[in-house]
Amino acid sequence: MNGKQVYTIEDVARALGVSKTTVSRAISGKGRLSAETRRRVLDFIEAHNFRPNAVARSLAHSRTFNLGLVLPGEEQDIDVAFFHACMLGVSQVASEHDYDVLAVMDGGESTRQIERIIDNHKVDGVIVARSTDHSPVQSILRQRKIPSVIVGCTQDPDMLYVDNRNQEACRDLTALLISRGMRRLALLGGDESYTVNRSRRQGFLEACRQAGLPGEEQLVIMNIDSAKVASAVARSLEQGAECILCTDDYICNLALPQLRELGVRIPEDVKVASFYDNTLLEHVLPSVTSLRFDAVELGRAACRELLNLLEGREAHSRVLPAYQMVLRDSTK
Amino acid sequence: MNGKQVYTIEDVARALGVSKTTVSRAISGKGRLSAETRRRVLDFIEAHNFRPNAVARSLAHSRTFNLGLVLPGEEQDIDVAFFHACMLGVSQVASEHDYDVLAVMDGGESTRQIERIIDNHKVDGVIVARSTDHSPVQSILRQRKIPSVIVGCTQDPDMLYVDNRNQEACRDLTALLISRGMRRLALLGGDESYTVNRSRRQGFLEACRQAGLPGEEQLVIMNIDSAKVASAVARSLEQGAECILCTDDYICNLALPQLRELGVRIPEDVKVASFYDNTLLEHVLPSVTSLRFDAVELGRAACRELLNLLEGREAHSRVLPAYQMVLRDSTK
DNA sequence: CTGAAAGCGCTTACAG
DNA sequence: CTGAAAGCGCTTACAG
Numbered sequence: 013m014n015g016k017q018v019y020t021i022e023d024v025a026r027a028l029g030v031s032k033t034t035v036s037r038a039i040s041g042k043g044r045l046s047a048e049t050r051r052r053v054l055d056f057i058e059a060h061n062f063r064p065n066a067v068a069r070s071l072a073h074s075r076t077f078n079l080g081l082v083l084p085g086e087e088q089d090i091d092v093a094f095f096h097a098c099m100l101g102v103s104q105v106a107s108e109h110d111y112d113v114l115a116v117m118d119g120g121e122s123t124r125q126i127e128r129i130i131d132n133h134k135v136d137g138v139i140v141a142r143s144t145d146h147s148p149v150q151s152i153l154r155q156r157k158i159p160s161v162i163v164g165c166t167q168d169p170d171m172l173y174v175d176n177r178n179q180e181a182c183r184d185l186t187a188l189l190i191s192r193g194m195r196r197l198a199l200l201g202g203d204e205s206y207t208v209n210r211s212r213r214q215g216f217l218e219a220c221r222q223a224g225l226p227g228e229e230q231l232v233i234m235n236i237d238s239a240k241v242a243s244a245v246a247r248s249l250e251q252g253a254e255c256i257l258c259t260d261d262y263i264c265n266l267a268l269p270q271l272r273e274l275g276v277r278i279p280e281d282v283k284v285a286s287f288y289d290n291t292l293l294e295h296v297l298p299s300v301t302s303l304r305f306d307a308v309e310l311g312r313a314a315c316r317e318l319l320n321l322l323e324g325r326e327a328h329s330r331v332l333p334a335y336q337m338v339l340r341d342s343t344k
Numbered sequence: 345m346n347g348k349q350v351y352t353i354e355d356v357a358r359a360l361g362v363s364k365t366t367v368s369r370a371i372s373g374k375g376r377l378s379a380e381t382r383r384r385v386l387d388f389i390e391a392h393n394f395r396p397n398a399v400a401r402s403l404a405h406s407r408t409f410n411l412g413l414v415l416p417g418e419e420q421d422i423d424v425a426f427f428h429a430c431m432l433g434v435s436q437v438a439s440e441h442d443y444d445v446l447a448v449m450d451g452g453e454s455t456r457q458i459e460r461i462i463d464n465h466k467v468d469g470v471i472v473a474r475s476t477d478h479s480p481v482q483s484i485l486r487q488r489k490i491p492s493v494i495v496g497c498t499q500d501p502d503m504l505y506v507d508n509r510n511q512e513a514c515r516d517l518t519a520l521l522i523s524r525g526m527r528r529l530a531l532l533g534g535d536e537s538y539t540v541n542r543s544r545r546q547g548f549l550e551a552c553r554q555a556g557l558p559g560e561e562q563l564v565i566m567n568i569d570s571a572k573v574a575s576a577v578a579r580s581l582e583q584g585a586e587c588i589l590c591t592d593d594y595i596c597n598l599a600l601p602q603l604r605e606l607g608v609r610i611p612e613d614v615k616v617a618s619f620y621d622n623t624l625l626e627h628v629l630p631s632v633t634s635l636r637f638d639a640v641e642l643g644r645a646a647c648r649e650l651l652n653l654l655e656g657r658e659a660h661s662r663v664l665p666a667y668q669m670v671l672r673d674s675t676k
Numbered sequence: 677c678t679g680a681a682a683g684c685g686c687t688t689a690c691a692g
Numbered sequence: 693c694t695g696a697a698a699g700c701g702c703t704t705a706c707a708g
Contacts, residue, residue: 030695049693072686103448
């Protein structure tokens with residue numbers, strides 16, 4: 013090599029007096045090769061820090077070794093910490109298997125980006141980080157028949173998904189609060205078109221029913237955002253809510269200042285809990301009871317299933333059993 | 345085509361009775377071609393929804409049309425909203441120019457992921473979303489001589505960067521507060537190895553000096569995290585701080601509950617302001633004076649400069665002039 | 677204006 | 693165990 017950089021498999025072959033075939037086999041580990049030849053090639057590659065061109069490999073394999081990851085593309089998203097953690101998990105597992113992650117931001121109605129990476133054959137499969145109803149992205153995936161995994165549940169029977177045990181966890185936390193004597197509960201929920209928020213509501217209602225508190229008699233207000241939170245909190249209090257549950261920390265973080273403004277003491281006057289917490293509630297006072305799920309692990313699991321699909325192993329939709337119920341001052 | 349899917353440029357050529365060359369030229373727009381032939385090809389492609397294989401194109405061009413984006417890979421990062429917005433900006437500009445974004449999570453000391461995408465030729469250039477001292481990632485980029493842009497400032501003279509006007513903005517906000525009569529200021533700062541936090545401290549000190557308040561006499565505490573915030577707040581109060589400035593909303597969000605715990609009234613007893621706000625302070629009461637920068641635009645600018653570099657145009661390091669100073673109740 | 681052919685850098689079925 | 697050659701699907705210099 014004369015100090016020059018090693019550029020291609022052919023350079024390596026020439027330098028070693030072997031064929032490209034041999035070099036390729038040593039690198040991939042496929043095909044018979046004498047242990048000694050393999051060693052020579054690998055040593056040389058190591059010494060010269062040679063890395064085969066992934067694009068050429070992709071073309072020959074007709075596979076890219078890229079996974080598409082669809083993230084929400086709104087400027088102000090409420091769950092960025094979740095998606096960041098999820099992406100970290102996906103990225104970890106992908107790189108352990110020599111895949112890379114092509115990130116595309118979901119443009120809502122505009123599916124140009126996702127269509128491009130699929131139709132141009134830039135990815136072998138796709139992970140969708142948020143499951144919503146009537147998602148144009150999911151239609152594209154179905155139509156193109158590209159291997160995909162949805163994070164969050166989905167009705168579509170031929171779509172793989174990986175989800176947290178949202179419904180059960182929310183049911184259990186609600187049941188626990190009911191068991192402490194609360195009879196009037198309010199649920200403040202986020203965007204109803206996100207399947208995660210519907211699962212959480214389901215869990216809430218299930219616990220109510222099981223406790224003989226008819227769901228219809230409890231106060232459930234969905235689609236809350238910063239503009240609607242004040243009236244939702246006010247209504248909950250009017251209806252005599254003893255406990256206000258929020259589907260996530262974003263909503264909870266909106267509700268808390270409202271309660272403070274109104275002079276409502278927590279937990280003396282009203283208890284508060286959140287069905288989800290990533291970081292927003294971390295430093296709030298009083299500390300808030302909440303459920304914790306592992307978003308990194310969820311990303312890892314989604315990626316593992318997608319790889320199963322891509323590498324011809326069995327793949328299954330999965331619900332991750334683990335979650336933590338963290339009881340804190342707000343429900344004391 | 346007989347209803348079959350169009351797979352390659354060769355299928356198109358055959359169906360139309362022209363050569364692959366012609367099809368390729370019609371698609372790329374390069375090379376002479378009669379207007380009529382071009383139309384025929386483009387119409388056919390449109391009708392059959394044909395998209396050329398990007399991997400083959402990459403190999404022929406020796407370019408991938410992928411940009412690497414290095415994001416912080418810690419599980420609990422404090423600035424996720426910033427990076428999400430920044431990624432959105434990068435992704436927008438990239439896709440406008442038919443590039444895609446390969447996301448890698450920075451593994452700190454482990455540079456395996458970033459090395460892989462560079463050495464395997466999976467990206468044409470790299471954007472680093474956070475600038476830190478002695479960053480192993482930046483060493484790799486320098487050493488591999490791959491076109492790169494750093495978001496945030498950097499000492500390295502041959503590295504392009506794109507940054508917000510942090511120092512000036514922080515100076516101006518500090519100066520404004522001083523002009524309202526405050527003489528004792530405290531600065532609570534985040535991780536000092538992030539260049540952004542150093543720029544903000546610089547701006548703070550500059551304003552102090554200009555006002556004849558020696559910086560050394562002001563209280564500056566860096567590297568604050570949730571464990572250290574209580575003592576930092578206590579010390580600021582002991583030293584008689586009339587105003588507590590925080591380098592970002594994360595720190596500010598840590599300091600506020602501490603102040604509340606101690607019964608300190610804002611703004612009556614102490615004023616509070618933050619040098620940065622994405623969303624954490626949005627719903628805090630009292631509302632907090634802060635600086636706002638446009639992270640999406642920063643991502644867009646970084647991507648534009650990288651594309652300039654890649655496409656042989658002139659590229660320059662840039663500081664985005666725009667920022668907003670949002671005066672709110674906490675400094676009334 | 678249009679096309680045949682070489683080339684991008686790998687992989688792998690086939691032959692030896 | 694090893695290699696020559698075809699092939700993956702594009703691009704483009706060269707020739708006509």
